[in-house]
Amino acid sequence: MEKEQITQQVIQVFETILKHQNFSATETLSNKKIAGYDSMTQINIIAELEKQFAIRFQLKELAKITSIDSIVEIIQEKLP
Helix, strand or coil, X not given: CCHHHHHHXXXXXXXXXXXXXXXXXXXXXXXXXXCCCCHHHHHHHHHHHHHHHCCCCCHHHHHCCXXXXXXXXXXXXXXX
């Protein structure tokens, strides 16, 4: 799967879970810049990403998540 496709799916998950589009969904967007983003939101986003991409994040990978781009990189590594 191409990086652009993964990025679009990740952004769609953010928009669905947050129930708004009140953020500029750039690859460098971090959770600190999104209204309504908290630890529970992160759990829901991770769970949905795992479901959408049929992958499992490891704890050490979760610690590396700082932006949409970092999520996309981890997903790319996991996909065949």
